[in-house]
Amino acid sequence: MPDTQALVNDFLNKLKKRKIEGSQATAKQTAELLRSVISQTRMPYTNQAAALIHSVKAVGERLIAANPVELAVGNVVRRVLHIIREEDLSLTTAAMAGLNLSAESDDEDDTDRDNHPALSAAAIAAASRSTLRPPSLQTLLEDVPDSAAVPHTSSSGGDSEGKSKSADKSSRSRKLKHDVIEAVNELIQDISTCHELIAEQAVEHIHQKEVILTLGSSRTVLEFLCAAKEKKRSFRVFVAEGAPRYQGHLLAKELVTRGLQTTLITDSAVFAMISRVNMVIVGAHAVMANGGVIAPVGLNMVALAAQKHAVPFVVLAGSHKLCPLYPHHPEVLLNELRSPSELLDFGEFSDCLDFGSGIGAPLLHVVNPTFDYVPPKLVSLFITDTGGHNPSYMYRLIADYYSADDLVLERRTASGN
């Protein structure tokens, strides 16, 4: 635990200080951190999943609070929780299937945690009931299942007692953890390879002699365009520089070194050039449940221009960017304001930034937001590692990746642990 604590604190610091850039890196590190948290969790014999969930939630809450704007953190936390639940579910179903209904008393389960010998059929049935039961008002009001009124153990057949049972017990507990960790590894793998999967679809969308517009720099877009270039599609790219970070310069440089015809334009010229563009391809910071996109600043303008000129607006996003939350007032709540020094030179404007004199209220505000919200009606297509989707379809993907229980991560104070 202390190891994990140190790791967690370290990661928290990095998040708070915004030292980690990019949702992919953040997601990966979060997943790895949670993996170590899981492997370090002491598993009770009953209700293991609940224990795991609890520990993951504890850490996850803190991570999200460190950087609420970095939605990838929350996404990964919820993914892991979903994994835990799913693994639990699958093991329970297996247990149910191979259930050997040996009668055991219920009482033992409650008292004896470590030497838990027998799993009565009733216990198993009860356990599976709790797992398989759809969320009802009763369960919600019951307060978290980790109070373990019902023995919640996964078992792979309660056929033997005693030693075998304890062996099973530990093996059962290990199995859950094992499965979960395996699944989390898979998740990390997915996060790392999302670019390739998305880039594979490039050939379907980019044809010959196309003109593509993009803004800022996104690794997904870079890989996407290069994949198309590999397949010998000839096209040219307009890159808008993406003030105030000017990442478009980086992207242009990269594209040029890979041999693509690139033109660098200022953001204000986007509207001028968009009439000659065939497609707009951009990356996203996060995709919300309604299909809206949290994207680098300036993309709302590009999306509006694209809609006006009937140019398809394609968003590339890995599945770790899909967030199950709905955006409420995203320009304010899901946005970060950065330093004005990127826009104004303090030295030049020192006379205007003089707050102490006269009125007292500052005359000059500088607004430097990091993100823009693009409403779903402006997006033509989402390309994720699972394929291309409509914005209105994104909510379905949420059901695949997340559980409804996890949407609110704050633990209720009444829960007993």
Added chain:
Amino acid sequence: MDPRRTARTVSDPKVRQVGFFTPAPPERSISDPPRFQDPIQPPSPSPTQVNDHSPSGNSLSPVMIPPAHHHSDNFLRTALQVTSPTKAFSYSAKTVTIPPENEDVASSFSPGRKVVSAKSPSSFPGVKASSVPASELTTVSVVNLPPGISEKAGGASVEVQNDRPVSAKTLKEKTSKAERRALQEAQRAAKAAAKAEGTKASSAASKVVTSANTKPSKAAKSSSQKNDGSQVAASEKKGGDRAPEKDRKKDAPHPRMQYDDKSRVEKAKKRAVVKQTEARNRVELFRHLPQYEHGTQLPDLETKFFELDPMHPAVYKVGLQYLSGDIRGGNARCIAMFQAFKEAIKDYSTPPEKTLIRDLTARISSYVSFLIECRPLSISMGNAIKFLKNRIAKLPLALSESEAKSTLMLDIDRFINEKIILSEKVIVKHAVTKIQDGDVLLTYGASSVVEMILLHAHELGKHFHVVVVDSRPKLEGQLLLRRLVRKGLSCTYTHVNAVSCIMQDVTRVFLGASSVLSNGTVYSRVGTACVAMVAHAFRVPVLVCCEAYKFHERVQLDSICFNELGNPDAISKVQGREEINYLDGLVNQENLQLLNLIFHPQVCLSL
């Protein structure tokens, strides 16, 4: 020689009109330069005179004041005007001894005549009128000595001029009819080419002319003729179109200089005063617009300061200010230009044997072409120049020189006062009624009118907040911001990408314009359309403030057919933030192009 020449020139209006179709004696051109200008030149290389001058002469005679329009956006035109008038004047100077000649020219002067202008466009794709026409004329004439060449020259020009018959005669004696015909074709082609070179050129130009001329004369007449023929065909077509369409000219704008045509660009370059190196890696889509490497012109111009004799120092100064970007904005540029012209007019004295009107107009045109070289004209400046030339043309001939000059200066003052200053005041008065207490006003870039509106509203005691939106690469909003904050307005500053975040809080948007075109399109700085579009999406009212003298009858749909291309290096370097140097050393790579648009029309349908 002279009497014959002048007589000839006077007598043949037809030739003058059509331009390069009829062989004309090149002598005139020959004789003119030497007489007028210069010490350098032997007095009469008449037979050798090449038509290159004739073209100039042609363009010269009728057109002093091109009909009604389009100076501003028509490089070609201004170039033409510049070249033609100067030439004309030099010619008239030379032939000045013959009054009918002058009259002729004067009559051909009348604004209606498109002929010359017609001719000129084809001949001067180059745009850049040099400020030293006369000397160049001479140099060219000197160079083009070989008779064969001169005959060719004879082909096109309107000028026709006196010289023609002489050379024509001599040539005719030498060659057979068929050969002559072939030669003529070649000449026409060469003429078209030569026109581009114009009289201005440096010797380099003349060399080119000679080469062009010699080519047809030498061998392979057919092949070269074909080449030239295509050129000629193009120019002929233009000329042909022009001539008949004289009356309709008023409606259709002049075709502008086609920068995607290499040959024309070459010619234009030769004539240029300001040496501009073309940028490498030009964007395909914008090949029809000039793109130069900035930073190379200033030192060059500075060295030429004392050499450019005909250029008035005030105009020179204004040109340099344009080039370096010290003066920005339609109104400021216009006023600066007019102040410089006032100085020039004040110091102007009519050279002997010339009329004030024509000479002055020619001179103004040469100044204008110089200014264009420094920075393409804005539409407001074009309208202003048109006004000025109109005033000059309308000067009664009976006025003495000083009276004429003072009248002109008064006219200029009145223009500045009425059209610029007073109209700004009226606009401000109207616009402040649209501002209420508690408003949040958004403005883009630095427009002088909008700034005045905001300051005036603040003086009236209204409480409002201003959002200044800025964009790269010029970052003009910072200047506006500083001025507003100094005066005590509370402001918010942001960049154009963030405009959709900030638009929710905005109640009104005020935009300035460089011009309003006749299909309702507002032509202004690049990025204005973005702001207007986002405002429209958020249902915020947009008000565009533009003085009436900036209105123009052109139409334009997108920003690609006409625009101004700025310095591409301004994009790769971010001012004030040296750490952003990703593109160092990459600028000259083949695949990478930097595009820096300056203007942008926004179609009002969306508003």
